[in-house]
Amino acid sequence: MSEVYVIGHKSPDTDTVCSAIVYAGLKGYKPARPGELNEETAYVLDYFKVPAPELLTDAAGKKLVLVDHNEPAQVVDGADKAEIIEVLDHHKMNFVCNTPIYIHVEPVGSTATIIAKHHMDAIKNNPTYAGLLLAAVLSDTVIFKSPTTTEEDKTIAAELAKIAGIPDVQAFGIDVKKAKASIKGKPIADVIHVDFKDYDFAGKKVGIGQTEVIDINEVYERKDDIVNYLNELKNSKGYAMVVFMATDIIKEGSELYFAGDPAMMEKAFAVKPEGPSFWLQGCMSRKKQVAPPVEKAFTS
Numbered sequence: 001m002s003e004v005y006v007i008g009h010k011s012p013d014t015d016t017v018c019s020a021i022v023y024a025g026l027k028g029y030k031p032a033r034p035g036e037l038n039e040e041t042a043y044v045l046d047y048f049k050v051p052a053p054e055l056l057t058d059a060a061g062k063k064l065v066l067v068d069h070n071e072p073a074q075v076v077d078g079a080d081k082a083e084i085i086e087v088l089d090h091h092k093m094n095f096v097c098n099t100p101i102y103i104h105v106e107p108v109g110s111t112a113t114i115i116a117k118h119h120m121d122a123i124k125n126n127p128t129y130a131g132l133l134l135a136a137v138l139s140d141t142v143i144f145k146s147p148t149t150t151e152e153d154k155t156i157a158a159e160l161a162k163i164a165g166i167p168d169v170q171a172f173g174i175d176v177k178k179a180k181a182s183i184k185g186k187p188i189a190d191v192i193h194v195d196f197k198d199y200d201f202a203g204k205k206v207g208i209g210q211t212e213v214i215d216i217n218e219v220y221e222r223k224d225d226i227v228n229y230l231n232e233l234k235n236s237k238g239y240a241m242v243v244f245m246a247t248d249i250i251k252e253g254s255e256l257y258f259a260g261d262p263a264m265m266e267k268a269f270a271v272k273p274e275g276p277s278f279w280l281q282g283c284m285s286r287k288k289q290v291a292p293p294v295e296k297a298f299t300s
């Protein structure tokens with residue numbers, strides 16, 4: 001049998017990378033990533049002394065397990081010429097397959113939660129896997145502050161922390177988040193693309209990026225750069241709309257920058273934008289609070 005790669009979404013994040021590593025380890029497959037690690041994930045892998053998965057930018061001819069995504073626009077290049085044998089995810093389904101395959105989706109805060117829940121017996125004896133999965137749960141749920149968080153995420157995180165020997169889950173979560181929660185000195189293109197997802201909403205290409213910061217003022221200082229870049233991206237890459245969420249994890253809200261028709265944003269969020277951005281208190285989750293209303297605005 002040819003080798004099976006377990007791979008997460010483009011602009012890989014901690015959940016996508018750690019889930020790929022652990023699931024591949026449990027199944028005897030090979031972990032891979034479709035792009036560069038972000039600083040947070042690099043911090044986590046370094047913390048647990050785990051090497052980065054192999055970089056795979058063309059999956060043509062490979063057998064794949066997709067973790068933490070299923071939107072075709074987010075899948076590694078070449079996947080249309082690959083054989084996808086399984087999908088393990090916690091996002092809404094936008095996936096069509098012409099043969100029966102294993103699909104496992106649960107509405108929980110991270111893919112890591114699903115893996116931990118169903119493989120706890122094996123993870124019990126592996127503090128490194130437990131630590132990687134714990135970091136992924138904390139990352140995706142923004143230390144349980146995101147509205148995507150479920151009771152199951154919290155219970156499983158507590159169990160993983162015990163196995164990994166991490167006494168203070170909150171403090172560990174803040175260390176993980178801090179690793180990339182600043183945009184100081186970074187090129188705006190990098191800030192926007194480090195966590196950027198493409199969607200197809202009723203045939204329209206929409207991109208939504210997100211960054212998390214400890215202090216939103218460092219974002220406000222670079223407002224003009226952000227707005228110019230979003231407009232340039234929209235016009236050069238054929239987007240109908242580009243949105244950038246700058247999420248303040250302490251204030252628990254996001255400044256939403258956009259390039260596109262303001263009427264669409266008004267339709268989506270019931271806020272009349274008075275410029276190229278607006279603040280949404282309580283908005284932390286692209287998956288739950290931004291992508292669905294934008295999709296609805298485009299389809300209704």
Ligand SMILES: [Mn+2]
Nearest residue numbers: 015068111140
């Ligand atoms: Mn995830």
